[in-house]
Amino acid sequence: MIEVSHLTRRYGNRCAVEDLSFSVPAGQIVGLLGPNGAGKSTTMNMLTGYLAPTDGTVRIEGCDILDQPLEARRKIGYLPEIPPLYADMKVNEQLSFVAQLRGIPKKDRAAEIAAAAGQAGVEDVMDRLIGNLSKGYRQRVGLAAALIGHPPFLILDEPTVGLDPKQMIEMRALIRELGKSHTVLISSHILSEVSAVCDHVLILSGGKLVASGTPAELARAAAGHLCWQITVQGSESDARAAVAGVDSALEVQAKATDDGLLLSITSPDDTDRRAALSCALVQAGCPILAMAEQRMSLEDVFLQLIEPEGEQQSEPDEAEQEEEAE
Ligand code: ATP
Numbered sequence: 001m002i003e004v005s006h007l008t009r010r011y012g013n014r015c016a017v018e019d020l021s022f023s024v025p026a027g028q029i030v031g032l033l034g035p036n037g038a039g040k041s042t043t044m045n046m047l048t049g050y051l052a053p054t055d056g057t058v059r060i061e062g063c064d065i066l067d068q069p070l071e072a073r074r075k076i077g078y079l080p081e082i083p084p085l086y087a088d089m090k091v092n093e094q095l096s097f098v099a100q101l102r103g104i105p106k107k108d109r110a111a112e113i114a115a116a117a118g119q120a121g122v123e124d125v126m127d128r129l130i131g132n133l134s135k136g137y138r139q140r141v142g143l144a145a146a147l148i149g150h151p152p153f154l155i156l157d158e159p160t161v162g163l164d165p166k167q168m169i170e171m172r173a174l175i176r177e178l179g180k181s182h183t184v185l186i187s188s189h190i191l192s193e194v195s196a197v198c199d200h201v202l203i204l205s206g207g208k209l210v211a212s213g214t215p216a217e218l219a220r221a222a223a224g225h226l227c228w229q230i231t232v233q234g235s236e237s238d239a240r241a242a243v244a245g246v247d248s249a250l251e252v253q254a255k256a257t258d259d260g261l262l263l264s265i266t267s268p269d270d271t272d273r274r275a276a277l278s279c280a281l282v283q284a285g286c287p288i289l290a291m292a293e294q295r296m297s298l299e300d301v302f303l304q305l306i307e308p309e310g311e312q313q314s315e316p317d318e319a320e321q322e323e324e325a326e
Contacts, residue, residue, distance in 0.1 A: 001024065007046060009207075019056070044157045049069050087129070087131030091127070096113060121174065136171070147178075153185070229294065239284065
């Protein structure tokens with residue numbers, strides 16, 4: 001089990017990850033989902049001991065990543081967003097280099113490398129230069145490197161970024177296969193990817209955990225919201241008062257259009273309030289010209305939960321980068 005407790009990372013006065021707590025139970029594939037700049041890489045770098053947290057703890061099967069770094073890191077295979085591979089090495093040279101770094105005894109190295117290469121599907125490119133491989137194969141070599149030493153936990157940062165659709169499908173199938181023998185945490189900004197691959201999804205936005213559940217639970221929660229688009233005649237204040245009279249928990253946005261006043265009403269639950277809204281609006285002197293019901297999809301919920309992109313993609317300023325470089 002990976003246990004993350006109150007994890008926080010600040011860069012200057014910007015909080016990249018704020019008070020994050022979650023666990024990854026053994027045997028699961030867990031997805032860390034969030035838009036660019038949400039804090040996924042920062043979180044993964046702290047989980048794997050590459051970045052010190054400002055606050056909070058990470059335990060890998062009970063080993064604290066800061067207090068017992070060697071023991072904790074031995075349990076983890078990490079594929080960073082840009083795999084650290086040497087373009088001028090052949091695949092077998094790269095894997096043997098990683099095996100040495102991971103302290104695999106010389107007599108076991110060949111078998112270890114063959115097993116990792118087999119799992120990642122790179123046996124047929126062992127004698128090729130990494131610089132000449134396709135992006136998809138380079139990702140697989142990075143994955144093979146992460147698998148060396150049989151770590152029970154795999155942490156994969158955006159493993160399908162930059163791959164073509166066929167390579168993406170292959171990589172997802174490979175992750176599902178690895179999930180049968182490993183506990184996996186993958187990050188992604190693609191909702192359909194985590195829904196398809198993961199047992200559990202954590203949604204990160206602006207460095208904070210904003211939702212957590214199985215894809216089915218999140219979809220059920222999404223289905224629980226109802227939205228109505230109602231075009232009426234009459235004044236905005238009368239229309240708002242009528243909607244509030246039906247249920248003060250209904251959220252209303254109003255916009256004047258050429259066809260009339262367009263009300264976008266969101267309900268926090270799945271009670272059908274169309275009849276009550278019709279009566280209330282008509283009684284308030286706002287006859288209805290059109291009404292449509294829309295159920296929120298998982299995509300809608302994701303978009304509603306995450307902060308506007310601009311806030312998440314802000315670039316670090318020079319002073320902050322210098323601080324990090326130190
Ligand atoms: P992406 O999918 O684009 O990689 P992400 O979800 O992995 O995004 P992070 O890379 O963890 O997000 O970045 C989170 C926030 O921290 C961003 O606002 C980013 O600008 C900021 N940040 C990351 N690294 C540094 C740094 N070295 N110095 C200052 N700010 C940083």
